[in-house]
Amino acid sequence: MIAVMGATGQVGRGITERLLAGGEAVRALGRSEARLAELARLGARTCAGDAADEAYLSQAFEGARAVFTLLPYDPSLLDYHAQQDRLGESIVRALGSAGVPYVVALSSVGADLRSGTGFIASLFAQEQRLSRLPGTQVLVLRPGSFFENFHAALPSILEHGVYADAFAPDVPIPMIATRDISAVGARALMARDWEGFVVRELLGPRDLSYADATRILGECIGKPELEYVRLPDNEIERILVDAGFSEDAARLHVELAGALSDGTIRAREERSPDNTTPTTFEEFAGGLARPEASSLGAGS
Ligand SMILES: NC(=O)c1ccc[n+]([C@@H]2O[C@H](COP(=O)([O-])OP(=O)(O)OC[C@H]3O[C@@H](n4cnc5c(N)ncnc54)[C@H](OP(=O)(O)O)[C@@H]3O)[C@@H](O)[C@H]2O)c1
Known part of the structure; x- marks a missing residue:
C-alpha cells in the first residue's frame, strides 16, 4: 500500500489516480471523507483527518511501503511558519513511528535557502526534518512555480482586465504543470529505486x-x-x-x-x-x- 497526503489536491490527486491506474493499493488522505469519496469510487481506501494530528497520521501511514507528503499551503494562517512547523513536525514524527521506508516529499525550488523566500522557508525546514529521518529513503521534489497559479488568479484577471502582482514582469522563472509533478511522484513511489536523501528539481518545459x-x-x-x-x-x-x-x-x-x-x-x-x-x-x-x-x- 502507498499512502498519499493531500490526495484531493492538485498534485496528490494526480498521484493517486496514476497509482490506481498502475494497479497499486492506495490510501488516500485528506481532511474530509466527502471530498475523498471520488477517489474511493476509483478504488482508493480513504482515511480522513488533520495532518496536525500525529496519532491519526501514524495510523494512516502504518503498513505503507511508501508515502507522498506535502505541507498544505494555507494563506489564512496568522503565523504561517509556526503553524507549518507544527504540521511538518507531526508529519515527520508519524513517518518515523510508522517506520515508513520510502517517502516522496513535495517541496519547491528555493527550498535550499533557510530564509528570505516567503512561504518557501517552511519547506526548507521540512526538508531538514526529513533529512534526519533514520532508515528512510527520502526523495524531495523541488518544482518551480505552478501553472495552476494562473488559474487561481483568473477571476481577478477577468474582473480587472489585467494581471497584477508583485513579481517582476520580465524575469524568466521555471513554471510547471502540476500533472507533470504528479507523474514524476507516482513513478518514484512505484519504483522506489533511490537511496538516502535525494533532491530532484522539476523545472517545467522552459x-x-x-x-x-x-x-x-x-x-x-x-x-x-x-x-x-x-x-x-x-x-x-x-x-x-x-x-x-x-x-x-x-x-x-x-x-x-x-x-x-x-x-x-x-x-x-x-x-x-x-x-x-x-x-x-x-x-x-x-x-x-x-x-x-x-x-x-x-x-x-
Ligand atoms: N503553487 C506553487 O506555485 C507551488 C510551487 C512549488 C511548491 N508548492 C508547494 O506545493 C504544496 C501544495 O500542493 P498542491 O497545490 O497539490 O496542494 P493543494 O491543491 O493546495 O491541496 C492541499 C491538499 O492538502 C489537504 N490538506 C489541507 N490542509 C490539510 C491539513 N491540515 N491536514 C491534512 N490535509 C490537509 C487538502 O485536502 P482537503 O482540503 O480535501 O482536506 C488537499 O488535498 C505546498 O507545499 C506548496 O508550498 C507550490
Missing part, C-alpha cells in the same frame, strides 16, 4: 516571465490585449489581505515575489532532460479556455 505567461494566457482565452502589471509591494499586500490572506501570509507572498524577481530563488541545476517536464504553458492555458469559454467571454 523558463517563462510573468509578462510572457500572461500574454500567452490572454491569447488562449481570447483576450490578446491582456497585460501583466507589477504593483508596489504594499499595494499587493493590501489587496491580498482584502482577499482573505493573513497579514503574515501577505507579507510572505511579497517576500517570495521579491526573491524570485531578484534571482535569490532560482534553480540550482542546469536544465536537462531529467528536470525538464513535457506540458507546455500553451497546453495548460488552452485547457483553461475550453471548459470555461462562455464564462470567460472568450473572443469578446
Whole structure:
C-alpha cells in the first residue's frame, strides 16, 4: 500500500489516480471523507483527518511501503511558519513511528535557502526534518512555480482586465504543470529505486516571465490585449489581505515575489532532460479556455 497526503489536491490527486491506474493499493488522505469519496469510487481506501494530528497520521501511514507528503499551503494562517512547523513536525514524527521506508516529499525550488523566500522557508525546514529521518529513503521534489497559479488568479484577471502582482514582469522563472509533478511522484513511489536523501528539481518545459505567461494566457482565452502589471509591494499586500490572506501570509507572498524577481530563488541545476517536464504553458492555458469559454467571454 502507498499512502498519499493531500490526495484531493492538485498534485496528490494526480498521484493517486496514476497509482490506481498502475494497479497499486492506495490510501488516500485528506481532511474530509466527502471530498475523498471520488477517489474511493476509483478504488482508493480513504482515511480522513488533520495532518496536525500525529496519532491519526501514524495510523494512516502504518503498513505503507511508501508515502507522498506535502505541507498544505494555507494563506489564512496568522503565523504561517509556526503553524507549518507544527504540521511538518507531526508529519515527520508519524513517518518515523510508522517506520515508513520510502517517502516522496513535495517541496519547491528555493527550498535550499533557510530564509528570505516567503512561504518557501517552511519547506526548507521540512526538508531538514526529513533529512534526519533514520532508515528512510527520502526523495524531495523541488518544482518551480505552478501553472495552476494562473488559474487561481483568473477571476481577478477577468474582473480587472489585467494581471497584477508583485513579481517582476520580465524575469524568466521555471513554471510547471502540476500533472507533470504528479507523474514524476507516482513513478518514484512505484519504483522506489533511490537511496538516502535525494533532491530532484522539476523545472517545467522552459523558463517563462510573468509578462510572457500572461500574454500567452490572454491569447488562449481570447483576450490578446491582456497585460501583466507589477504593483508596489504594499499595494499587493493590501489587496491580498482584502482577499482573505493573513497579514503574515501577505507579507510572505511579497517576500517570495521579491526573491524570485531578484534571482535569490532560482534553480540550482542546469536544465536537462531529467528536470525538464513535457506540458507546455500553451497546453495548460488552452485547457483553461475550453471548459470555461462562455464564462470567460472568450473572443469578446
Ligand atoms: N503553487 C506553487 O506555485 C507551488 C510551487 C512549488 C511548491 N508548492 C508547494 O506545493 C504544496 C501544495 O500542493 P498542491 O497545490 O497539490 O496542494 P493543494 O491543491 O493546495 O491541496 C492541499 C491538499 O492538502 C489537504 N490538506 C489541507 N490542509 C490539510 C491539513 N491540515 N491536514 C491534512 N490535509 C490537509 C487538502 O485536502 P482537503 O482540503 O480535501 O482536506 C488537499 O488535498 C505546498 O507545499 C506548496 O508550498 C507550490
